[in-house]
Amino acid sequence: MQRTKVLVIGSLNMDLVVHVPRVPNDGETILGTEFHRYFGGKGANQAVAVARQGVSTLMAGRVGADAFGRDQIASLQAEGIVTDHLLIDEEHASGVAFIVIDVQGNNRIMVVPGANGAVSPRDMQALEPVMAECSCVVIQLEIPLETVLAAIRAAHAQGAKVILNPAPAQPLPVDIYPRITVITPNESEAQLLTGIEVSDLASARQAAQVLLDRGVLAVVITLGSKGVYGLTLSGEFHFPAHQVKVVDTVAAGDTFTGALAALIGEGRSLKDAVEYANAAAALAVTRRGAQPSVPTRAEVLRFLGR
Secondary structure (H helix, E strand, C coil): CCCCEEEEECCCEEEEEEECCCCCCCCCCCCCCEEEEEEECHHHHHHHHHHCCCCCEEEEEEEECCHHHHHHHHHHHHCCCEEEEEEEECCCCCEEEEEEECCCCCEEEEEECHHHHHCCHHHHHHCHHHHCCEEEEEECCCCCHHHHHHHHHHHHHCCCEEEECCCCCCCCCHHHHHHCCEECCEHHHHHHHHCCCCCCHHHHHHHHHHHHHCCCCEEEEECHHHCEEEEECCEEEEECCCCCCCCCCCCHHHHHHHHHHHHHHCCCCHHHHHHHHHHHHHHHCCCCCCHHHCCCHHHHHHHCCC
């Protein structure tokens, strides 16, 4: 049976963004200049990135029984994402990120995981029949690590390709690597996982080799302005970064991972998927916001001149 659905498991946050002339001192009140509310969370961002490439997308995780949770679900449904496997958590509020940005563009972020922290290994067990119907399962590290590990093991056992975006970075048990199809760290995440400082293509190759030796089938390291580097058992490749005007890098990595998963879910080659995802991420940094910055397939193809 052809499996072309992509399941994204992960976090959903409401981003509350306040722009201020400067960060207040202790006990001080100052007037902000702007307030914005964005849908975020790495899981939700990546699900939107998959869906906007025209691929059937399912989202699994937890939101609170509150207005933010209801709004998150409605927003995902508006993108055509199946939310049947998003659980409403009666005990925890929806995840929230408070972001304060000063006029220099410096930010301070406070995250309350809420319901994201309650996503459990038992939730993953219940998803096994869904995983069996999906070509690809995408996971990040904004839910408890024990749940991430349970999800990887279950998805691998069900025959789905597993794409892990190891962010925010933390050490992983060595026995989990052989169950990962593609891992997509950035430079700092690759360094934390391997102990190798990644600053150029040569060091990216070294770090990628360490991860490949641990059993991952493919390593794709995003290098910011230096593009993206990929290594598999059959060879390596590098795509330089597209020259664009950078407005906001929020969710660029999520756009990359989601677009990559969409094409891998369709059965495209890793190299083709990475080339495409590199272009999608380049478009994302030219726009403000997390999910609002994610391009559609038509926009990516136009950008690539196809």
